[in-house]
Amino acid sequence: MASVSFKAATRIYPGSTTPAVNSLDLEIADGEFLVLVGPSGCGKSTSLRMLAGLEEVNEGAIFIGDRDVTDVAPKDRDIAMVFQNYALYPHMSVAENMGFALKIAGVDKAEIAQRVQEAAKILDLEPYLSRKPKALSGGQRQRVAMGRAIVRNPQVFLMDEPLSNLDAKLRVQTRTQIAALQQRLGVTTVYVTHDQTEAMTMGDRVAVLKDGFLQQCATPQELYDRPINAFVAGFIGSPAMNLVEARIDGDGVKIGDGHVKLSDDVLSDARSQGLETITFGFRPEDTEVSGEGFSMHVNIVESLGADGYVYGDVPDASGNAHQITVRTDGRNIPRRGENIRLQVTGGHTHAFNPATGLRLGN
Amino acid sequence: MAFQVVAAPIEPDLLFLPWEQPLEEWPDDATVALPKGISRHIVRFVRLNSVVYAIKETEQHVAQQEYELLNRLIRRGVPCVEPVGIISGRTTPDGDELPAALVTQHLQFSLPFRALFSSTLRPDTTERLLDALALLLVRLHLVGFYWGDCSLSNTLFRRDAGAFAAYLVDAETGDFQAQLSEGQRNYDVDLAVTNATGELMDLESAGLLHETIEPISTGEKIRHRYERLWDAITKPLVMRPDERFKLDERMRSLNDMGFDVAEMLTTTPLHPADDGIRIVMTPKVVDAGHHARRLIRLTGLDVEENQARSLLNDLDQFRVHLKIPLEDEELVAHRWVSEKFEPVLALVPREMRGKLEPAEIYHEILQHRWFMSERAGRDVGRKKAAEDYVKNVLARKPEERAIIGTSQDQDIEHTQEMRLVFPDTTAEFDSNN
Numbered sequence: 001m002a003s004v005s006f007k008a009a010t011r012i013y014p015g016s017t018t019p020a021v022n023s024l025d026l027e028i029a030d031g032e033f034l035v036l037v038g039p040s041g042c043g044k045s046t047s048l049r050m051l052a053g054l055e056e057v058n059e060g061a062i063f064i065g066d067r068d069v070t071d072v073a074p075k076d077r078d079i080a081m082v083f084q085n086y087a088l089y090p091h092m093s094v095a096e097n098m099g100f101a102l103k104i105a106g107v108d109k110a111e112i113a114q115r116v117q118e119a120a121k122i123l124d125l126e127p128y129l130s131r132k133p134k135a136l137s138g139g140q141r142q143r144v145a146m147g148r149a150i151v152r153n154p155q156v157f158l159m160d161e162p163l164s165n166l167d168a169k170l171r172v173q174t175r176t177q178i179a180a181l182q183q184r185l186g187v188t189t190v191y192v193t194h195d196q197t198e199a200m201t202m203g204d205r206v207a208v209l210k211d212g213f214l215q216q217c218a219t220p221q222e223l224y225d226r227p228i229n230a231f232v233a234g235f236i237g238s239p240a241m242n243l244v245e246a247r248i249d250g251d252g253v254k255i256g257d258g259h260v261k262l263s264d265d266v267l268s269d270a271r272s273q274g275l276e277t278i279t280f281g282f283r284p285e286d287t288e289v290s291g292e293g294f295s296m297h298v299n300i301v302e303s304l305g306a307d308g309y310v311y312g313d314v315p316d317a318s319g320n321a322h323q324i325t326v327r328t329d330g331r332n333i334p335r336r337g338e339n340i341r342l343q344v345t346g347g348h349t350h351a352f353n354p355a356t357g358l359r360l361g362n
Numbered sequence: 363m364a365f366q367v368v369a370a371p372i373e374p375d376l377l378f379l380p381w382e383q384p385l386e387e388w389p390d391d392a393t394v395a396l397p398k399g400i401s402r403h404i405v406r407f408v409r410l411n412s413v414v415y416a417i418k419e420t421e422q423h424v425a426q427q428e429y430e431l432l433n434r435l436i437r438r439g440v441p442c443v444e445p446v447g448i449i450s451g452r453t454t455p456d457g458d459e460l461p462a463a464l465v466t467q468h469l470q471f472s473l474p475f476r477a478l479f480s481s482t483l484r485p486d487t488t489e490r491l492l493d494a495l496a497l498l499l500v501r502l503h504l505v506g507f508y509w510g511d512c513s514l515s516n517t518l519f520r521r522d523a524g525a526f527a528a529y530l531v532d533a534e535t536g537d538f539q540a541q542l543s544e545g546q547r548n549y550d551v552d553l554a555v556t557n558a559t560g561e562l563m564d565l566e567s568a569g570l571l572h573e574t575i576e577p578i579s580t581g582e583k584i585r586h587r588y589e590r591l592w593d594a595i596t597k598p599l600v601m602r603p604d605e606r607f608k609l610d611e612r613m614r615s616l617n618d619m620g621f622d623v624a625e626m627l628t629t630t631p632l633h634p635a636d637d638g639i640r641i642v643m644t645p646k647v648v649d650a651g652h653h654a655r656r657l658i659r660l661t662g663l664d665v666e667e668n669q670a671r672s673l674l675n676d677l678d679q680f681r682v683h684l685k686i687p688l689e690d691e692e693l694v695a696h697r698w699v700s701e702k703f704e705p706v707l708a709l710v711p712r713e714m715r716g717k718l719e720p721a722e723i724y725h726e727i728l729q730h731r732w733f734m735s736e737r738a739g740r741d742v743g744r745k746k747a748a749e750d751y752v753k754n755v756l757a758r759k760p761e762e763r764a765i766i767g768t769s770q771d772q773d774i775e776h777t778q779e780m781r782l783v784f785p786d787t788t789a790e791f792d793s794n795n
Contacts (some may be wrong), residue, residue: 012477013539013540013541014540014541015540015542031373049546052545053545053549054542054543054545054546054549055543055545055546056544056545073548074545074549074552075552087513087515087557087560089560089561089563089564089567090564090566090568091565091567091568092563092564092567096563100559100560101556101560103563104555104556104559104578104581134460147381164423164424216783269543282374311740351623
């Protein structure tokens with residue numbers, strides 16, 4: 001097992017001037033489950049492929065443990081792509097299915113048997129080692145496929161969107177399994193997904209990328225509570241955070257006919273940066289319909305049982321209507337066409353520089 | 363049911379298949395006998411108006427992506443199955459949602475590799491399959507396609523004048539890039555070697571592999587073949603200005619391997635040893651199918667590369683025999699089709715025409731004539747060779763027009779590779795913790 005470091009690692013595709021991955025600095029601790037997430041084209045898969053050795057590193061370096069692997073061939077990096085091969089061979093026993101890649105690699109029989117035995121123990125497959133895959137349940141077969149990666153005793157597991165082919169229900173079940181298994185094994189794992197929910201539920205830490213740049217790498221809680229910029233704020237969380245251009249007004253911002261108080265550190269940051277308007281953010285779940293606060297005209301309502309979602313608009317700093325999403329109690333949803341008053345609860349407000357997108361205050 | 367169809371002009375009968383039922387539950391009379399494996403996705407085959415279609419149930423975005431990738435591969439001239447369409451928005455009569463379905467046209471006269479093992483795979487057949495697979499991988503890499511799951515199971519093979527031509531069947535894990543890095547190519551080859559070796563090991567366990575074939579060294583041959591081919595095609599040519607013959611040689615050897623060169627990238631670095639200028643030429647935009655394209659231009663016959671080579675040889679001999687100069691090649695081609703190709707095939711009884719492709723039959727008759735003539739010590743002639751071939755060779759061959767499994771369904775059931783299913787297993791796994 002080992003840590004992984006990207007040191008100002010850059011990948012520029014031939015014929016392109018903008019890097020697909022731009023000077024990526026990332027330290028992944030030994031045993032950590034790190035998720036790379038971002039929209040299509042953000043550089044997450046390229047980063048993973050750079051670590052795997054499938055993609056040239058044009059500038060910078062990549063380390064696995066203390067070893068500079070920047071120019072090391074993929075097969076000599078001591079990594080394993082999990083789920084690269086789903087096929088189970090029907091005439092081979094479970095043990096043979098798990099160990100066949102080691103056999104190809106020329107590992108001796110006793111060593112293969114020992115590693116397969118160890119992996120089977122971790123995966124609760126010991127009683128089935130001499131059986132054929134046909135005799136296994138679906139879940140057991142899936143563990144055999146995981147076992148193939150485990151028997152290689154790699155320093156790092158890599159997974160590139162392993163759940164993208166599954167339907168929503170199976171995706172949820174399988175991600176729980178993968179997370180549980182990674183915890184048991186304690187092998188450093190780098191996992192790529194475009195799905196922020198998957199990232200937030202699986203990762204010890206989540207690295208958010210956009211346009212080849214790392215935006216923020218932090219625990220899921222930190223990303224949720226303190227997004228470093230407006231992009232991360234809008235990308236993490238579902239439904240997305242409301243982000244409105246708002247004018248600073250005394251000790252807070254003016255939203256429509258209302259006023260929302262901001263903390264002193266935000267205000268002092270805004271003042272020192274000479275800002276008159278800021279990008280004001282609040283999450284749909286951090287709002288409360290009450291008699292006070294700013295008013296919103298309700299356009300659409302959705303009832304989901306326990307919760308309800310209300311969509312409406314408020315005027316932004318330039319007076320244009322800006323759509324807002326609000327989560328409410330499912331038993332007490334406002335009606336369409338109604339005007340309601342909203343408050344942001346618990347002081348969970350966020351503020352960003354509208355030009356740079358960077359977070360203001362703590 | 364309001365399903366949507368994304369498709370090129372489509373066989374109307376496809377729309378009347380029981381889309382409101384899960385593929386797994388389609389009645390047997392709607393489908394062709396198929397090798398029913400345990401699949402990540404369910405795949406079934408239907409025959410409509412003598413064309414066989416493969417239908418794969420999968421997530422909408424996966425189907426969409428694969429449909430687009432296959433179309434791009436076809437536009438780039440890489441052999442793969444032809445995408446027909448995507449059926450989405452499927453619901454059961456009770457309103458339950460069903461997955462989308464990707465429809466591809468099954469390749470006529472193609473053989474899954476397991477069907478080629480129905481008796482046990484002979485060493486020379488294995489070599490030819492691996493050759494075909496390596497060539498397919500090279501062609502995919504030349505156009506910037508990373509396969510990600512190259513295996514014998516994900517490939518269909520068509521007979522090609524005694525060899526095989528390989529077609530990509532499953533593009534689900536694939537990805538197009540401007541240019542593949544060496545690491546990506548090598549990794550793709552690694553996957554192909556690992557998968558093919560696993561498949562051979564499995565056949566060995568089933569007692570279906572010829573005893574002289576050793577899976578690990580045999581699988582590794584894919585890498586050697588791939589590397590040799592890749593180097594031969596992409597390696598830069600270094601020559602002095604007075605060495606034009608080297609360029610001609612190179613072009614000829616690429617043509618012989620079936621590749622056309624559309625463009626040469628030229629650089630002229632000064633050579634440090636300084637005995638003059640060196641020209642470095644790198645073949646660019648190489649395209650396979652040199653002979654096949656020449657044959658189709660001359661005759662309109664669309665056949666595989668080696669078949670084209672064999673037919674062109676016959677055409678050349680015909681021209682020499684008639685003492686017609688090379689400039690009139692197109693004229694000769696027309697006469698060859700009407701005086702040789704068509705009359706010879708007309709000797710094959712209609713009921714035997716589904717056994718092999720016409721070009722393959724013609725090629726085999728050419729070979730048969732050669733063998734018969736050698737035995738007789740004189741040329742036996744086309745007609746006699748064709749008649750003898752039909753009676754003694756073709757009559758004993760199985761029909762290969764639409765083989766999906768082997769003729770022994772039972773065998774295929776047992777040799778079909780299993781792919782993973784992801785059922786509800788969280789509870790089971792957790793309870794074992």
